[in-house]
Amino acid sequence: MTHESEQQLIDWRRELHSWPELSGQEVETTARLRRWLQQADIRLADYPLETGVVAEVGQGNTLIALRADIDALPVHEATGLSYRSRNSGVMHACGHDIHSAVMLGAALQLKAQEDRLPGRVRLLFQPAEENATGARRLIGAGVLANVQAIFGMHNEPSLPVGHFATRAGAFYANADKFVVRVQPAPGSDSILIASQIIQALQSLTSRSFNTLDSLVLSVTRITAQKASPADAGEAEFGGTVRTHDAQVRAGLAQRAQQIAEAVAAASGARATFSWHPGPPVLINDARWAQFASEVAQQAGYQVQTAELHLGGEDFAYYLQHVPGAFVSIGSASAFGLHHGGFNPDEALIAPAARYFSQLAQQALQQLAARCPDSLLN
Ligand SMILES: [Zn+2]
Ligand SMILES: [Zn+2]
The missing domain is CATH 3.30.70.360 (Alpha-Beta Plaits)
Structure with a gap:
């Protein structure tokens, strides 16, 4: 990734951060994401969604999905940052602005090598994670049709930047x-x-x-x-x-x-x-969790096995339909998630974008080798 595109991701993240929107109300966030993806010539997929964006890169029947969440929280921001929230009482206190920037970066990288991609990557910019309705809304709209594997991330404030953790089986609660x-x-x-x-x-x-x-x-x-x-x-x-x-x-x-x-x-x-009932236990597929860890290792992350997480995460719903893995990437914030002082380190964005681009390519290769397009046609 060039220095310019790394800076672009940080600029986009800061813009999302300044204009946070609550679950289900991500209208301007949706408009921004659509505009940025279209500027990069990335095609948008048409699903009946009020908020949230689905985009695709690549061709063919081998298909995986990457997911970012886009909503913010009813929290008063207390970071004092120059790009702090300008929507009073609403804050990206869970880092979904970071997740969105990471998946935008992965989309740009995948787009740059679209001709060589052995399949298709569907990017889900999902609304309403915090009230655990967004994933089900997207699934209901059909975004998982033909998807063979799905991956997503959450930033982890307790881990340093450059650290990566996941686990096979039960993960979030x-x-x-x-x-x-x-x-x-x-x-x-x-x-x-x-x-x-x-x-x-x-x-x-x-x-x-x-x-x-x-x-x-x-x-x-x-x-x-x-x-x-x-x-x-x-x-x-x-x-x-x-x-x-x-x-x-x-x-x-x-x-x-x-x-x-x-x-x-x-x-x-x-x-x-x-x-x-809130979101159900998030269950990572053992093989994809292992695969995601191996790619992280290759990408230069310090990889560890995650502890059972006590948080809830609506990515769990996707994993009830399609195998895949959810991973933690260190964001080194002194204040934790959902706190007004939460301040993830932006240095995680560019490496994580490279990582998800790599993960997508290698997962497609793996799937294409197992089940060539010619057999599906
Ligand atoms: Zn949250
Ligand atoms: Zn979150």
Whole structure:
């Protein structure tokens, strides 16, 4: 990549960063991405999408997909950067501006060698990752048709630039939420009952499941009010649950509900438990994860095996349909994801763009060798 095109990626990233848009509202972001891709003579694919862009490079039946997410968060930016958010209260605090710049760079590089590509690369600039609706929207629009493998990335603030991590099998978590409402009964104390339920739920994670299972249950908010000491009051609390196994997930949801209802009933009150499923566990294909790591090694990354991640990531939905791998690339931010001070190091962009271009080419070669176009025609 020339110095000019590396600078171009940084300029594009900064422009995206200055004008962040919330999930499902990425109208200007979509317009910018379309314009930049078209300027590079990259063809846009026509799918029924309100926001988000799908583009393609190359020819033929061998087809893989690369995915970037494009949405931002309702966070006040506190970085003080010259290109900080100009949409007040909205910030690219998860680095999806970086992911978009990386995949734009990969698209440019693939375009530069389009004649020699042994197949086609479909680039997905996906909206609405943060509310876990975008991947399903794209899948519903048909973007995975004929796709044989899919790859994506998230920047990882805890890793230095130049570091790469992924793992075979379960990686990101089932990221679910729950809400418990304690309904008052005469003579009972909803606030006390809510705190008893919270304690019981905490011990549930340590006692009822195998300690080798990854499982985090965290109460993240509570609201309660009593008009007087004698008032039964009302209480509601909510939290998140992170697991990496479908059975543990289902078992936990069921047990948590039983506990909430039983603890409330013991005091003559009633608890209503609602479960709000988030993105499912992200499961990397073992062979593609290994392949992605090997290409990273060749590209000069320090490669390591990732730990189980406690975050949720809607890339998981693509992997329910098509094999592939999701990878972490170091972004060396002192503040973590979703924090107003989050500031990923832009130095990751150009090498990651080269990496995804290389990964796409080698994956196409691999697939073309396994299953030549001539056999599919
Ligand atoms: Zn995020
Ligand atoms: Zn993210």
